[in-house]
Amino acid sequence: MLYIFDLGNVIVDIDFNRVLGAWSDFSRVPLATLKQTFTMGEAFHQHERGEITDEAFAQALCHEMDLPLSYEQFSHGWQAVFVGLRPEVIAIMHKLREQGHRVVVLSNTNRLHTTFWPEEYPEIRSAADHIYLSQDLGMRKPEARIYQQVLQAEGFSAEDTVFFDDNVDNIEGANQLGITSILVTGKETIPDYFSTLL
Incomplete structure (x- = not known):
């Protein structure tokens, strides 16, 4: 088989709330706001297919969510999804x-x-x-x-x-x-x- x-x-x-929590800490944007604006939309799907770079994905998401993050801060938060x-x-x-x-x-x-x-x-x-x-x-x-x-x-x-x-x-x-x-x-x-x- x-x-x-x-x-x-x-x-x-995995837990995406951990990602949003890290981004909220970095950006001072309230967690409740991020929960409302975070969607697994077209950029998310393109990134999963390898059609856009990590940097382009970070840029697209920060733009969609109005998130003032550096690429390093974005990446750090993105890896927080893994729990164990x-x-x-x-x-x-x-x-x-x-x-x-x-x-x-x-x-x-x-x-x-x-x-x-x-x-x-x-x-x-x-x-x-x-x-x-x-x-x-x-x-x-x-x-x-x-x-x-x-x-x-x-x-x-x-x-x-x-x-x-x-x-x-x-x-x-x-x-x-x-x-x-x-x-x-x-x-x-x-x-x-x-x-x-x-």
Whole structure:
């Protein structure tokens, strides 16, 4: 079997409120204001596809949110999204590989974040056979082509694949291709799923 794991809130806990909190501290713009103006809009999607640079993304977001931040302050806040690893999921990934299954990560991420989490959490790379990142592929979930690309690269059919993600749209996108897709709603979702299988 091929098991595909998303990264944020699946393998690693993330919290965008931490990003906004850091930006608020740097800029003195109230957190409540930032929460109202922060959206994952076109610049966010372009950044995840690798279509714009980190600097252009920072500029676009600061402009949209009227945020007076230096690039360094923006970057520092952007990395604050990561809270910590979910060791129980890492353990499951290792166990699956020991049993001969193929285990990969498929994440909508961006260059700026990949300067941080691979070094911060080396356990992820050691638990996965391969890591597929949106900005390297030039496409992002829930686009059908990103799932098709991974299936093709791995040599598996949709029927022999299980996908874990915390985003409903991404789950629906994979479901439409016939991939068994599990919505991760909390830390217990993945251990519960495998409790009778491993």
